[in-house]
Amino acid sequence: MPLAERYDLALVDLDGVAYRGHEPIEGAAVGLGGARARGMRVVFVTNNASREPESVAGQLSGLGIPTEPAEVMTAAQAAARLLADRLEPGSSVLVVGGAGLVTAVRAAGFVVVTSADEAPDAVVQGFAPEVGWAQLAEAAYAVERGAWYVASNLDLSLPTARGMAPGNGSLVGAVRAATGVTPDSAGKPSPAMYHMAVERAGAHDVLVVGDRLDTDLAGARAGGFAGLHVLTGVSSARDDVLAQPGERPHYIGADLRTLLEPHPEPTPAADGWWVCREAAARVVDGVLELDGPRAGADEALDVVRAACAAAWDAADRGAPLDASAVPELVVPVTTEG
Incomplete structure (x- = not known):
């Protein structure tokens, strides 16, 4: 049967799956609209921590994919939960990233600071286009002085309308090179965000949909979920053939319209x-x-x-x-x- 009828919830990546930069990906609106019409619920789960769920939902809706903020789960929210596992409410956190990360950290009960001289208890870093040397330097100073280092994700690259650009993992690499400290990561391939989304939705039969084997599909395998690889982003069909066991997809499709189709088994x-x-x-x-x-x-x-x-x-x-x-x-x- 079509995947949209086999699974009751799809956890869908954004960059390289639903859109590329500010441009829609062919078939995304048709595939997701058709899946919802067949009863499949959708939650967008992204390693991008730069924007707030309201902003993401607005962009998706503008691309013909009607979305509510509650249907968006970001790595910023996952990073904030990771911080809450160790830090007490009211702890200070140096945030290196965009508005989405700042909002998530504050909503978790932490005090956001911008300087290593404020002796933060932790540094959390997420991608944002405006992140530059000054913020990376503050992060390095704080980590060197003993602050706990957390990253929203470690994606080295980010698909945009113009091609592949440096992702958060590349920017994290600068701080890691300066300090010798590897951060704890809240984003995929950790399945934490998937479990958070499933818990929120109360679903039973879950399908993870993504374009990257090393994050989206590895997270699906780690979390015990079925995974669909769509060939609209980073990883290729050749990568599927050469995939390690922990990154193999259960299904492969050209784009999100594949949710509306049965998948023959070899x-x-x-x-x-x-x-x-x-x-x-x-x-x-x-x-x-x-x-x-x-x-x-x-x-x-x-x-x-x-x-x-x-x-x-x-x-x-x-x-x-x-x-x-x-x-x-x-x-x-x-x-x-």
Whole structure:
């Protein structure tokens, strides 16, 4: 059956899934609107800590995806909860980031400071376009003096309309290089935000949807949730084939319209082949062999699914797979409709 009918809640990433920068991603509004019409609830779970849920909900609504602030879970909220696990209310926290992180930290009962000279109990760092050397330096001074260091996430890159840009993990790297201290991270791949969202929604059958294997899908595996990888952001179909067990998706789709479709399961066949409808794949002497039509999106996806089944089976059996022999697996983009 379609995923929107199989699962009652989708935990959907934002950057690279619903939008790219300020631009909508093809099929996002259609896919999410159709999923909601079939009874699936949606909560957007993002490693971006720069904005408040109200701002995120407003952007999504403007892109044709009606969203309430309560349907947005940010890494800023997860970071604030992580702080609350150790610090007493009223503790001082040096915030390096945007308005969303400041709001979440204050809402958790902490005093926000801006200077290491105020002797903060903790430093929390999240991405914001305005973060620069002065804020990073204050964070380094405070961490060097013993403040607990927390990051909203460790994503090295961030998809934008113009391409890949440095993410929070890259900015955290500057403070880490200066201090030698690695922060505790509240964001994905930790499943903490997923569990918070599920607790809020009261759901039972949960599907995590994301574009990055090392954060979204790794978090799904860590939290015990089914994961859908959409090929609209950072990780590629080739990355799926080469994925480590802890990052493997349960489903693969071109974009969010895949929520409205059933997903065929590859099955083993003779001579080591794995078959998915008209597509087939196997690993022979470390080389991935592919067979089947790839002209359309559905046919190309079936090749990817069969390739993943064959490659993962070989890897789990201890059979070597030559990564250099795994081609780029292009899935054509279909127009809205």
